[in-house]
Amino acid sequence: MRKKHCEICSKDFDTMYRVQYKQPKAWVFLCESCLLKVKKDNPLYKYGGTWKR
Ligand SMILES: [Zn+2]
Numbered sequence: 001m002r003k004k005h006c007e008i009c010s011k012d013f014d015t016m017y018r019v020q021y022k023q024p025k026a027w028v029f030l031c032e033s034c035l036l037k038v039k040k041d042n043p044l045y046k047y048g049g050t051w052k053r
Pocket of ligand 1: 006007008009010011030031032033034035
């Protein structure tokens with residue numbers, strides 16, 4: 001079974017969010033709580049889809 005780990009908190013979740021949020025721009029996977037933290041007032045934030053196990 002495939003697993004992805006959150007870029008920030010390094011935990012794995014059943015649902016991950018594919019986003020760009022920093023320079024250099026790269027797609028990373030975040031959990032929902034980290035996503036909500038980085039998207040706030042972030043001009044670099046870009047949503048690329050939801051990944052479900
Ligand atoms: Zn996280």
